[in-house]
Amino acid sequence: MKKRLLAALLASAAVLSFAGCSSNTTSSTPAADNNSSTPAADDSSTPADDSGNADTSSETSTPEATKVSLPAPVAASDEAKKAGTGITVSESEGKVFNIYAWNEEFKGFFEKYYTVPEGIEVKWTINPSDDGVYQDKLDQALKAQASAAADDKVDMFLAEADYIIKYVNSDYTMDISKLGVNYYDTEYEYTVSAAMDTRNGAIKGVSFQCCPAALIYRRSIAEDVLGTSEPAEVQAKLSDWTKFNEVAKTAKEKGYYMTASYVETLRTFSNNTTGPWVDADNNLVIDSAFEDWMTQTEDFLKNEYTLTSGVWGDEKNAQMFKDGKTMCFFGPAWYYNFCMGNAMDPEKGCSGDWAIVQGPQAFFWGGTWLLAAEGSDNPEMLADIFNAFTANEDICSALVEKEMQFTNNMAVNQKFAEDPDYGNAFLGGQNDTAIFVELAKNIKFENKTIYDQLLSEKFPEYMLDYFTGAIDKETALSNFYSFVNEKYPAIVTP
Amino acid sequence: MDKKRKSVSYAKWGYIFIAPFLIVFIVCQLIPLASTVYNSFFENYMNGLDQVGPNFVGFQNYITLFTPKNGNIDILNYAWNTMLMWIMGAIPQLVFSLLLAVIFTSARLNIKGQTFFKTVIYMPNLVMASAFSMLFFTLFSNVGPVNQIIQAMTNTTFNFFLDPMATRSIVAFINFLMWFGNTTILLMAGIMGIDQSLFEAASIDGANSTQVFFKITLPLLMPILLYVAITSLIGGLQMFDVPQIITAGSGNPQRSCMTLIMALNRYIGSGSKNYGMGGAVSVVIFIITGALSMIVFKSMVQGGDKPKKAKKIKGAVK
Structure with a gap:
C-alpha cells in the first residue's frame, strides 16, 4: 500500500515537473506582450505600431x-x-x-x-x-x-x-x-x-x-618618426590609410609600434561600412570595410607594427606610460578621460606629450x-x-x-572651440574641442543592428588566430560563424 | 485481528528516513533533469528583446547540434577539448597523488609533520578557481613574469594564449594543482584503511616496497581509486570556470579550449537565452558522462579482484 502511495507521489512529482516547466516558459511570453502593449498612447502617431512584437524584430x-x-x-x-x-x-x-x-x-x-x-x-x-x-x-x-x-x-x-x-x-x-x-x-x-x-x-x-573620434598620438614619438609633432603637419602625413601604413613601417624601423592593439583601428573601419552586420534576410555579412581591416591588421601583426593585445588589454594600456613605445591610439574625448589613466599617471605617465588629429578616416565611437x-x-x-x-x-x-x-x-562646444585661452593640458595645451567640432560634422549614424556589440567585439578575437598565421582565413571565419550561431540563433551564417 | 497486530511493519520507517533525501533529490535533481530534457525539444530563445517560441520542434535541436557546418561538428570538438584537458590534468594528478599517499602512509619512512604537509597540499583547493585562473592568466600573459623570465633568457617572448597546446596545458595544470591535494587525502584514507597486518606479513616474507605496492596496496586500493577516477571524470566533463576565465569566454586560441559546459553557457548565457539548444547540449553531456562513467567503472572493476571485494563487503555487513 505504502509502496503504491510512494509510487503515485513520485509519478505526480514527475508530471508536475513537466507541467511546471512548461508553464514557466510560456508565462514569460505573455509578460513580454503585456509590457509591449502598455504605452497605448504611442499608437495615435504610429500606423506601423499595431503590428506587434514579432514584426518589429525584423524591422x-x-x-x-x-x-x-x-x-x-x-x-x-x-x-x-x-x-x-x-x-x-x-x-x-x-x-x-x-x-x-x-x-x-x-x-x-x-x-x-x-x-x-x-x-x-x-x-x-x-x-x-x-x-x-x-x-x-x-x-x-x-x-x-x-x-x-x-x-x-x-x-x-x-x-x-x-x-x-x-x-x-x-x-x-x-x-x-x-x-x-x-x-x-x-x-x-x-x-x-x-x-x-x-x-x-x-x-x-x-x-x-x-563622440567624434580622433587619432591620439604621442608628440615625442611623432617628433622622432615624422620629424614633427605639430598636429597640422602630423595630420598631413597620416591623412589616409596608405600613408598610415607607410608611417607604420618607418615607426618600426625606429623601434616603435604604430598602434598597441591589433583591434585599435577596427572602429575606424567598422564605422565606415557599406552595410550592416546583418542584412534584411538576417544573413551575416562581412563588409568590405572589415576585409580592408583584416588586410591591414594581418600586415601589421606580421611586421610587428602592433601588438596582440586586446583593445582593453593590459599590454596595450602599459604602452601609455612614459616608457611606452606606441605612437598612435584611436578614440573620442571620453577615451583619454576614461581609458588613458596610465598616461595621466603623475609619475609613470606622460601627460602633455599627447595631441589629437583627425587621422586617416573619420569615425565616431x-x-x-x-x-x-x-x-x-x-x-x-x-x-x-x-x-x-x-x-x-x-x-x-x-x-x-x-x-x-x-x-x-553645440553652443558650449563652439564657445570653447573659439576661446583662444582654452587648451587641454593633457594634450599639451591643444584645443581639442576645436578639432572635435570639425570632426563632429562627419558623423554618420547608420548601418546599425541590435547585434553590433558582440559581433564587433568578438570578430577580431576569432580572426586573431588567422593574423598570427596559425590557421587560414576560412577556418578563422568559420570559428567566428560558430560563435555567431551559438549566440544568435536568428542570424544565418555561411 | 490478532494476526494483524503481530506482524508489525518497520518498513515505513525506512521510507520516512529516506524521505528527506528523496524530496531534495526530486526537487533539486529530478525535476530540473526532466525539464531539461523537455526543453530540448523546443525552439525557445530571445531575439533582441523579442521572445521566439517556445515551439515544439522534435529532435531539430539535436540535429542542428550534430550537423556538420563548414566541415566541423562543433559539439564533438568541444567534447574532445574537454576530454583532452581532463586527461592532461587527471593522469599526472592520479600518479602524483598516489605517490604522495604512499610516501605519507609508509610506516617505514614515517614522515614527521604529516598534518602540516596534508594542510599545505590541500590549500590550493581552497582558492577559488576563478582567482587561480586570473593569477595564471597574469603570470603567463605577454607582459607577465613568466614572459619576463623568457625574455631575459632568450630575448624573445612566447605568447602562451595564442598556442592551443600551451593554453590547454595551463588549464590542465591549474586543475591538477587544485585537485591533487584532495585526491591525495582520499587515497591516504584508502591506504590507511588497508589492514596493517598485510603489510607486516609481506615484509616478514621479504617483499620489497615495489612488490608491496603492486601486490597489496594497489589491488586493495582499487575501490577508492575507482571512486576518485569517476568523480574526477565527472568533474572534468563539467570543466568550465578555469578555461572560461583564462580565455575570457572565447575558448580561443582556435576554440581549442572550448569545453562542453562553455558551449552550454554560450547558448543559455547572455545574448539569446536559447533554452532549446541549451537543453540539447545538456542532454548530450548527460549521456556522455553516463557512458564514460560506465566504461571507467567496467574497466577498473575487472581484473580479478571483483569477487574478492564483493565477499569482503558482504562480510563487513554481516
Whole structure:
C-alpha cells in the first residue's frame, strides 16, 4: 500500500515537473506582450505600431526602417537651461530613482554636477558590458518592469551606440516629448536620430556626449618618426590609410609600434561600412570595410607594427606610460578621460606629450545615451536630468573644462572651440574641442543592428588566430560563424 | 485481528528516513533533469528583446547540434577539448597523488609533520578557481613574469594564449594543482584503511616496497581509486570556470579550449537565452558522462579482484 502511495507521489512529482516547466516558459511570453502593449498612447502617431512584437524584430535589424524623420529642433527654454540645479518635484514622484549603467563614467558626472531633488534617493545598478552582461541584466529588469514594485522600477538606463537601436525601437522606452523634453537646436542631429524610435519617430532619450573620434598620438614619438609633432603637419602625413601604413613601417624601423592593439583601428573601419552586420534576410555579412581591416591588421601583426593585445588589454594600456613605445591610439574625448589613466599617471605617465588629429578616416565611437524607461514613476526628474545634460550650459561647460568631455551642446562646444585661452593640458595645451567640432560634422549614424556589440567585439578575437598565421582565413571565419550561431540563433551564417 | 497486530511493519520507517533525501533529490535533481530534457525539444530563445517560441520542434535541436557546418561538428570538438584537458590534468594528478599517499602512509619512512604537509597540499583547493585562473592568466600573459623570465633568457617572448597546446596545458595544470591535494587525502584514507597486518606479513616474507605496492596496496586500493577516477571524470566533463576565465569566454586560441559546459553557457548565457539548444547540449553531456562513467567503472572493476571485494563487503555487513 505504502509502496503504491510512494509510487503515485513520485509519478505526480514527475508530471508536475513537466507541467511546471512548461508553464514557466510560456508565462514569460505573455509578460513580454503585456509590457509591449502598455504605452497605448504611442499608437495615435504610429500606423506601423499595431503590428506587434514579432514584426518589429525584423524591422529593427533592417536599415531602411529609417523612414520617419526627426522633429524640428527648438531653442532651449530658460527653464530647461536651469535644469539640474535642484528642482522641487511633485508628491507623486517615486522616492527611489533607479539607474542602470555599465560603468562608473556617467555616475561620476551625475554625482558631481547634478543636484538630486530633495527626498529622492538615486540607486545605481552597474553591470559590466563585456560579453553582453549589461544588456542581459537590463533586459531582465525591463521585462519585469510591469510587475516590479514602484521603488524597483528602472527609471533611466544608459545605452551605447552599439545597441541603442535595440531599446529605442522597443516599447520598453518612453517618448520623452511626453515628459516635456524637446529636441534642442544645440544638440547634434545624429545623437537625436540615434535615440529615435524608427517605427514612429518618437525620441526616447538624449546623449550627454558627442563622440567624434580622433587619432591620439604621442608628440615625442611623432617628433622622432615624422620629424614633427605639430598636429597640422602630423595630420598631413597620416591623412589616409596608405600613408598610415607607410608611417607604420618607418615607426618600426625606429623601434616603435604604430598602434598597441591589433583591434585599435577596427572602429575606424567598422564605422565606415557599406552595410550592416546583418542584412534584411538576417544573413551575416562581412563588409568590405572589415576585409580592408583584416588586410591591414594581418600586415601589421606580421611586421610587428602592433601588438596582440586586446583593445582593453593590459599590454596595450602599459604602452601609455612614459616608457611606452606606441605612437598612435584611436578614440573620442571620453577615451583619454576614461581609458588613458596610465598616461595621466603623475609619475609613470606622460601627460602633455599627447595631441589629437583627425587621422586617416573619420569615425565616431560609442557615446552614452540616457534613455527613459517605460513605466518610470519619476517623469519630472527624468526630464530634469535630460535637460541638465543637454541644455544646461553651466553643466555642459563644466564637463568640457573639468572633465575633458565633448558635450552634446553645440553652443558650449563652439564657445570653447573659439576661446583662444582654452587648451587641454593633457594634450599639451591643444584645443581639442576645436578639432572635435570639425570632426563632429562627419558623423554618420547608420548601418546599425541590435547585434553590433558582440559581433564587433568578438570578430577580431576569432580572426586573431588567422593574423598570427596559425590557421587560414576560412577556418578563422568559420570559428567566428560558430560563435555567431551559438549566440544568435536568428542570424544565418555561411 | 490478532494476526494483524503481530506482524508489525518497520518498513515505513525506512521510507520516512529516506524521505528527506528523496524530496531534495526530486526537487533539486529530478525535476530540473526532466525539464531539461523537455526543453530540448523546443525552439525557445530571445531575439533582441523579442521572445521566439517556445515551439515544439522534435529532435531539430539535436540535429542542428550534430550537423556538420563548414566541415566541423562543433559539439564533438568541444567534447574532445574537454576530454583532452581532463586527461592532461587527471593522469599526472592520479600518479602524483598516489605517490604522495604512499610516501605519507609508509610506516617505514614515517614522515614527521604529516598534518602540516596534508594542510599545505590541500590549500590550493581552497582558492577559488576563478582567482587561480586570473593569477595564471597574469603570470603567463605577454607582459607577465613568466614572459619576463623568457625574455631575459632568450630575448624573445612566447605568447602562451595564442598556442592551443600551451593554453590547454595551463588549464590542465591549474586543475591538477587544485585537485591533487584532495585526491591525495582520499587515497591516504584508502591506504590507511588497508589492514596493517598485510603489510607486516609481506615484509616478514621479504617483499620489497615495489612488490608491496603492486601486490597489496594497489589491488586493495582499487575501490577508492575507482571512486576518485569517476568523480574526477565527472568533474572534468563539467570543466568550465578555469578555461572560461583564462580565455575570457572565447575558448580561443582556435576554440581549442572550448569545453562542453562553455558551449552550454554560450547558448543559455547572455545574448539569446536559447533554452532549446541549451537543453540539447545538456542532454548530450548527460549521456556522455553516463557512458564514460560506465566504461571507467567496467574497466577498473575487472581484473580479478571483483569477487574478492564483493565477499569482503558482504562480510563487513554481516
